[in-house]
Amino acid sequence: MPSPIISVDHANFSYVTFTKQAGFSGAWHDLFHRQKSTVAAVQDVSLHVNRGEVLGLLGANGAGKTTLIKLMTGILPINTGDVRLFTDQVPFRKRPAFLQRIGVMLSQKSQLAWDLPPLDTLVLLREIYYIPHDAFTTWLAFLTKELAVTPQLHVPVRKLSLGQRIKFELICALIHKPEILFLDEPTIGIDVSSQANIYRFLKQLNRDTQMTIILTSHNTKDIEALAQRVAVINHGHKIFDGTVTGLISRYATVPLLEIVTDTPLDPLPTHVRQVDATHYEIDATALTELPIDPRRILSVNRHNGSLDAILTQLFSEEAPTQ
Amino acid sequence: MKYWLTCQNALMATLAYRGNLVLNLLTTAVNVMVTIFMWLAVYNFSGRSDIAGIQPNQMVIYLIVVNVLALIFSAEPIFKFSGLVRSGNLSVVLMRPINYFIQSFWDYLGRGLPFLVIYGLATGFISPVFRRGLLYALASLLLMGLTYGMFFLMITAISLCSFWLVQVWPLRPVLSALFLLLGGQAFPLQVLPPTFAWLIYNPFSLAGNQLTLLLLGKLSLNQILLAGGWALGWAVVALGILKIVWPRGIRSYEGVGS
Incomplete structure (x- = not known):
């Protein structure tokens, strides 16, 4: 080597x-x-x-x-x-x-x-x-x-x-x-x-x-x-x-889905939290399938799966660990 | 070639700011005029035709030449180096496979080149330096070269204090005063009492007073050799300081800023 x-x-x-x-x-x-x-x-x-x-x-x-x-x-x-x-x-x-x-x-x-x-x-x-x-x-x-x-x-x-x-x-x-x-x-x-x-x-x-x-x-x-x-x-x-994926998989512990729809959801499904008119958050650990009609979804993002979110979490920790 | 390009770039950078160059020359001209009028008044009111063997017309030429020399022998490398350390830009220089001091010397040469040309032309056409035989001409050139190198080394050695001092601007008036008084910029050191005769071999005087007297043809061959010896001595001292201080400074350098 x-x-x-x-x-x-x-x-x-x-x-x-x-x-x-x-x-x-x-x-x-x-x-x-x-x-x-x-x-x-x-x-x-x-x-x-x-x-x-x-x-x-x-x-x-x-x-x-x-x-x-x-x-x-x-x-x-x-x-x-x-x-x-x-x-x-x-x-x-x-x-x-x-x-x-x-x-x-x-x-x-x-x-x-x-x-x-x-x-x-x-x-x-x-x-x-x-x-x-x-x-x-x-x-x-x-x-x-x-x-x-x-x-x-x-x-x-x-x-x-x-x-x-x-x-x-x-x-x-x-x-x-x-x-x-x-x-x-x-x-x-x-x-x-x-x-x-x-x-x-x-x-x-x-x-x-x-x-x-x-x-x-x-x-x-x-x-x-x-x-x-x-x-x-x-x-x-x-x-x-x-690797970057290794970093994400190690620190992404609380999966949260960010969903944007074409029109507001009415009624609001259970386990879905409304952020603004067409923007929602779902705790992915609580569900096995999405409670929203896929035809109405414009985008889905795993919130804590982004490097930014992980780093924010990591750097906010006061006491570093080796 | 790389160092010649450094010199060329420094010259171009000097010429890029034409306004600054002209203003610098104007300011110097005003200073020279004031000093000349002051000395003419001294001659006039004292009723003497010469002071310490210098006649009024010789004094005028002396003051013009010594002020041109003050432009050549600038202390700018100190403030440039301080800026590099303070901003952390020295890091960029350190990452290049070059000798910083040699590069800095060529940069210094490039920045002073317009004034060196003036001094060179005056020496070649007005001064008797090249009309006193080959040996005298060679000794004169050697003194000029040695003094130029010595002064650069001395200024560079002083600049290393930037590793420990965040601000070196207080040195600017001190150095100006030193050149004014010890360099003979305000008056020829020959007017001082004999007990201060030793002052003519200080680095500022070698750069100002002695090179002016050389151009005016007032130095004998022996005096040229003696001045050259002193210039060499000061250069060795400055080189010694550089050798000792640079490694320590570079270890204390923090490369501040990202």
């Missing part, structure tokens, strides 16, 4: 932060006695990713998923434990040979020079990554066509829309054809059609080149569309590692 392309073993990372007291007296006090506190951002996380896998990291704000990406890419050093990529590369050493093999897109951090067109940054990246000119031209033409941003190549970055900028950030991360692509919130601020375009493109890339993709997102659509496997991070702990 081939060794994993990413191995994280019992990784821990914590950082020191300072708390400030409110008001003038608090500010005066803090001037002489700053109160330090240590935040454990990642706690005993182990994770192994095989070549060609698409792993989604899910978690609430501040759960530790971006910190985990920073540990894997070498932006941050781990306190204890071990992180290795490509079997023997320690990310924090940032060897050029290692950096040549990874691509990183941090959605809120820009690679693009604000005052210049994206092409200038991309040409700089061509030289940084020693990409032959012909290969660069062909690959760039392909990427811009697939992401529908060819006309914007010569427009100064400051004049691009958020969506166009994010697409160019993605192109920057992909321009040297990395073996592992790290994407932090890749579709933030992007419209639905562009999101679909990015999903299709990344899937195709993963299928055609066996590129390993590590993805974090608040948007469960990103994860459902792309990830073959998900790891759920909560309060710095990994609380789940498996």
